[in-house]
Amino acid sequence: MTKGLSVKKDENFSKWYSEVLEKAEITDLRYNVKGFVVIRPWGAMILEEMYKLYEQALQKRGHKPSFFPTVIPKKNFEKEAEHVKGFTPEVFWLKKVKGEDELALRPTSETAMYQMYSLWIRSWRDLPFKLYQRANVFRYETKATRPLIRAREFYWIEAHDCFATKEEAEEQVQEDIRTTEEVMHQKFGIPFLPMKRPIWDKFAGAEYTIGSDVIMPDGKLLQQPSTHLLGQHFSKAFNVKFKNKEGKEEYVWQTCYGPAISRILASVISQHGDNFGLILPFIISPIQVIIVPIFTKQNKEKIIKEVKKIKDELIDKGIKAEIDLREEKRPGEKYYEWELKGVPFRIELGEKEIENKEATLFIRDTRKKEKISLKEIGKIKKLGEEYDKRLLKKADDFMKDRIIECKTLKEIEEALKEKKIAKVEFCSTEKEGISCAEVIEKEIGAEIRGTLGNKKEIPKGNCIVCGKKAKEVVYIGRSY
């Protein structure tokens, strides 16, 4: 373990981020292929906890798990015209394979899953049909890659749903936003803006896309889970049909939803971390309580016995606890190490604690030490819930300040300079608005991220660029 961080989070975020990844042992960036990183055990364990919560939420809403192949035959991949066009530049092709067709490493799995859907779905009784899979996907990014934020291989969940009607599909899109709210926001503590993307920025093959924009500490936006109304584009391309109650064949209406767990981890790290390293939400920390025994040769046995009792009790209460028994490290070094790794609670236990029958409890987010009676060690569960609420509140407060209503281009520029997001009235996010969007991109270097995806906001005035009557309220920011 190296020493602490050499930069402060708010002084040089990008350096802070790389250092935390390395020193908290989340990733190792030395794998010598651009855009591919090694995820180390601590990082993998956090991802695992996040996957669990996400999959639970999807299953609760009627999704079933599945696993599809990583490779997609070229023939399949090219069935939906717009999709091919959008994704082809980013595809890794496997050239040296035997067989009739070239294979793509999946950049996303519509074209793998839907050909099977066409075999499985027959009747209105099969609908709604909702599957998800845990998967790694591959995209040949041409922009600068950043570990976990933009990688050429990343780890996500993709849910692919089919319905009998467009209304049900649209309701699914709203449900997906609520899933993001429940898991990413409420559980992981990451607030977001559900942005219905402008037409020129939608998913290739979709009717519309709603992306969740998260604000990073440097003020740039990072797209988190997106949900797409695919309509019947793919069902027609892949022949996914059902017989309705009248016995007539119809194409299904589809949606897909993709939370990138590895990228959400990037947000968790960035949102909650401080100058001492990571701060993990209690609910996803692989170790929730680290117990550091303090002993000498004389009382070693006694202390260790006591500490094991505490660990067992915590585990009985459903709390993930570990004892740091390493003898080559002194307590102080262990403190720094577990703080760097973001463990929410630390119990220190030595001679004094045993005498007084109360342990020393260190709390990661506030960095304060308290006493906790050895008899009520189980109340850490409740303290953990309070801890997560504090993280959530802090993140929400951070977000609240970030959105500024702007009336002129100059005001937008000022908002961006202060690492904020501009909220403005705008002519249109349909085709006719594209030239105004280009003005904003060229003159300010920022993007129209979209309109609120779960609530319609009605503009009163005119478009900030062209001055015509505004049809929409849009949000503008710089992005990763």
Place this chain on the structure above:
RNA sequence: GGGGCUGUGGGGUAGCCUGGUUAGCCUUUCAGGUUUGGGACCUGACGACCCCGGUUCAAAUCCGGGCAGCCCCA
């Protein structure tokens, strides 16, 4: 696409301008010992000048090319 900067052990760096000792320092790692209430100490060990070419008696250092990374602008 245009411009700039930088490549030295696992990580961070000094040395480069002005060529010349065994490439220095911090950290990590490994072995052994003494320690253990907020980054311990001692002893020992492993480990580096991005690549190719040129200049020179001599190149980490100067020159040319390549590759890689970072930053800024479009």
